[in-house]
Amino acid sequence: MKVRMKGFAEQTRVDDALKKYLKEVNIKSLQPEKIQILEALGRILAEDVKAEIDVPHFDRSAVDGYAVKSSDTFGASTTNPIIIDVIGVAEMGRVPAINVRKLQAVRVATGAPLPRGADSVVMFEYTEKISEEKIELYRPGTPGRNVSKRGEDIKKGEKVLKKGTFLQPQDIGILAAIGIVYIPVVRKPKVAILSTGNELIEPGKKISIGRTVDTNRFALSAAVKNAGGDPLDLGIAKDEVEKIKSKLSKGLALADLVLVSGGTSVGERDFVPEVVNSLGKPGIIVHGISMRPGKPTALAAVNGKPIILLPGYPVAAMMAFNTFVDPIMVRMLGTSLGRIRGQVIRARMTRRVPSSPGIRDFARVVVKKTDMGYIADPIRTRGAGIISSIVKANGLVVIPEEMEGVEEGDEVEVTLLRPLEE
């Protein structure tokens, strides 16, 4: 095998790489599946949902009080109370049998159906009971006052939630409110994950000189779950063409997307690109990205199925995941990028971070709240192999290609890697 020693002949900019890839590989939203609304939190709605009922389904009282004819109550005040006959109670959950006529009232609880004849509810607070069957009203009730009209919340036929919605608790609530129990959500992308490298061992196994515990399969599996996918573990492959080929073939057969980390650069044991090219067309589409960390990333597809080659270094693998795998999974889920992006805040840099022009740099920072707003303190270790750097950091600052770094005091956008401590 030829020893390729000179690094990448060319590197593609992040945006160009993604654009080229998505033009060549048409990533479509996966098919829907029907699930129970109690299981639907965090899933992506596959179709618009319309209400098939009015909510509320009937005119109801919005308060505890007396349902009256508003025309009876004009001019009522503490100095001029109006005396009304209480003719009964509107039971919760029942069709009211009573009709309200002139100078009559029916006692209603919040949510009870408004009896026929009544058009307004006077709150208990503005009444005084003068006998078992008579009350004094101290306030007028205008038509519709304290009444929730049928369909006031949701009208039959109204679009309640739209396709692509990342379902939140309130969405699960509104689906129940319109009587829906099963909904179509986009199937979770199944994402096969392979680590390659002769040096890798499983966590928990005894470690010896030369060996490194595989971290990428674990971090990537969690990242896949975070992004709404379903990880499939392909294990570790040695740096051997046949072993890599067999595992990747399994991944292609079982998953919607395959991630492989390690062995993706241009060193003499970097077999993954040639294996991917041998599996089918188009193979590697872009290889070598002008990002740091993450340069050895390659974007590929075999017979329309995406394979993303991630660097072996854990930080580089995570950055490449965020940069390329997120947008692919978002498309498979038929939603917008908002689904999985971390919170973005503005902070001031405490120190300069240099960056080479033409390269997109991902600086790891520790964000702290101060009296003067948020500050972002860059982590001094910048190595792509230093996993502790993205655990100690709680944010990322993206330094775009056209900048030669960010200066001390610059206000920057920070994507949080974890919630800020209070």
Next chain:
Amino acid sequence: MKVRMKGFAEQTRVDDALKKYLKEVNIKSLQPEKIQILEALGRILAEDVKAEIDVPHFDRSAVDGYAVKSSDTFGASTTNPIIIDVIGVAEMGRVPAINVRKLQAVRVATGAPLPRGADSVVMFEYTEKISEEKIELYRPGTPGRNVSKRGEDIKKGEKVLKKGTFLQPQDIGILAAIGIVYIPVVRKPKVAILSTGNELIEPGKKISIGRTVDTNRFALSAAVKNAGGDPLDLGIAKDEVEKIKSKLSKGLALADLVLVSGGTSVGERDFVPEVVNSLGKPGIIVHGISMRPGKPTALAAVNGKPIILLPGYPVAAMMAFNTFVDPIMVRMLGTSLGRIRGQVIRARMTRRVPSSPGIRDFARVVVKKTDMGYIADPIRTRGAGIISSIVKANGLVVIPEEMEGVEEGDEVEVTLLRPLEE
């Protein structure tokens, strides 16, 4: 039963209510359980985790290149190349058998162990092969250059993650990196959820006049999951003392926290407070909160176990959940509030929203990105029963007790209810 018609005798401010409650009820972190790291995403770490190994476990090359004695390479340049003998290759994952002596080099791949005798690695880019066994070096290698020292990333004995961490993908990665497979996380709080009301029916059942589909159990179940808990469905209880009592007793027996919605106000069918008081001490601790929506909320405990009485109206129930249940669950999880809070952004109000002094108001807004920054457009419907208002809204603006509203043009903090669309 006495008809209590006059509303709440007094209302307690949100902060005072929570303070009083937490003083009386000592909410402790739940006991830990050991789980596999692949299952640990989003869980809360129950103990500090220390590394029991160095990462890397040995000095290794950070690049593809030649491992050399740096002292041999001083002064190397394109005009003054230094000729070195290549005496072998350091295999990935193996203890190197070769010793590097004066003017010798060993070929190394990124991550390979540094052979004894070498203290620096010169990248392939700065070398030229002149025969099978000789290369020219064009750059000097300083001591330690391109070498990742043993323990450079993580030192044995170092605290890697601290108790209370809300585990992210990178944390799962670092746990693998230090060889840990099982970790102690805080047990998920089991949260029993009951809806009460004669008018309530299950979603999917045929609806008739007077009936309302129960939404709270569904929205609250999802909110419990969002907050890191494990919901337990107690179903619907009719407005009857014995039925409510039996369901709540079951919830108290099986769960860490009980939520009951509906029947919590001071109307004649609001039996829940008296049932809770009958179940054990201290019973209701605070009832009637100066918040809108959410006034009929009550905070209670029975023999040390918290029961939170939420309003029946879905929006009020959600606001009371965020205000009181979140902080209780956060304490059970032994973490900070950051765990479950939504993203907060700053936006300008497009319209005035009035608020009564002394009341904490939760205004629902639609946040949009404009060229001038974010704007927050208040939803016109403010009713606590209007669930569509928290589905159409994507943010909440909290108007504190001391303010009489927010004005058009005011910059406010908005807690997002769902990710913003791009």
